[in-house]
Amino acid sequence: MINNDVNLGDNVVIHHPSLVNLYGCSIGSGTKIGAFVEIQKGALIGARCKISSHSFICEGVEIEDGVFVGHGVMFTNDIYPKAVADDGELQTEADWNLVLTLVKTQASIGSNATILCGITIGKNALIGAGAVVTKDVPDFAIVAGVPAKVIGDVRESK
Numbered sequence: 001m002i003n004n005d006v007n008l009g010d011n012v013v014i015h016h017p018s019l020v021n022l023y024g025c026s027i028g029s030g031t032k033i034g035a036f037v038e039i040q041k042g043a044l045i046g047a048r049c050k051i052s053s054h055s056f057i058c059e060g061v062e063i064e065d066g067v068f069v070g071h072g073v074m075f076t077n078d079i080y081p082k083a084v085a086d087d088g089e090l091q092t093e094a095d096w097n098l099v100l101t102l103v104k105t106q107a108s109i110g111s112n113a114t115i116l117c118g119i120t121i122g123k124n125a126l127i128g129a130g131a132v133v134t135k136d137v138p139d140f141a142i143v144a145g146v147p148a149k150v151i152g153d154v155r156e157s158k
Contacts, residue, residue, distance in 0.1 A: 009047060025057075028065065052111070060117065063103045070111035070129065075101060077117045104139070126154050 002014065002022045009029030014020055016035040024041025027033070031045055034053035039045065043057045046065035051057070053071050060077040063069070078096050085095045099117035103109070107121045110129030121127065121137045128144030128151075137143050142152035 005041075034071070046105070060098045060100045061103070062100070064105040064107075066106040067103050068108040070109055070113065072112045073109050073115070074113075075115045075117070077101070079117060107137075124154055 002017055002020065003024065005024050006022045007026040009027060009031065011030050012027050013032040019035040020033060021038040025039040025043040025045065027039070027045045028047030028049065030048040031051065033051045036054045037051050039057045040059045042059040044062040045051065045057070046063055046067065048065055049063055049067045049069070051069045055069050055071065055073040056075060057063070058075050058077045061075045077099055079099055082091060085091050101115060101117050102120045104121060104123040106123060107125045107127070109115065109121070109127040110131065112129055113127050113131045113133065115121070115133045119133060119136050121133065122139035122141060124140050125137045126142045127133060127137065127148065128142070131144050131148040132146045133143065134147040137148070138150070140154050141150045142154055142157065143149060144151050
């Protein structure tokens with residue numbers, strides 16, 4: 001479902017509009033979005049990005065232009081998530097603190113990576129498939145593993 005409060009840029013391609021859940025977000029021009037993707041309110045996706053199937057981009061995530069997000073990538077937006085408040089009642093938005101995450105221009109995030117909140121992934125950085133990113137990633141860094149560690153530089157691997 002694509003809610004009517006979604007800001008879609010020109011030439012956005014959503015291959016299966018009935019198989020996505022987009023609401024309150026902004027999608028830049030020329031971006032492509034695969035099936036079974038959820039992009040929540042307040043998320044910002046730049047121009048010419050590719051968001052592959054089964055990925056989850058939550059509130060508080062900003063993705064700049066030209067970013068690749070592989071299949072099944074998960075973002076978080078809360079450092080200490082809980083289902084219930086101290087009184088035992090289900091939490092509401094008032095019970096948690098939104099923690100922002102930034103993915104800079106032309107970064108690439110491999111399939112099944114998990115991106116914890118509060119970090120910045122640098123320009124042209126490469127996140128290995130299955131990595132769990134727990135801290136900032138420098139521009140041009142290649143990171144992999146659990147937790148993700150710098151293992152190279154994309155400028156040296158070409």
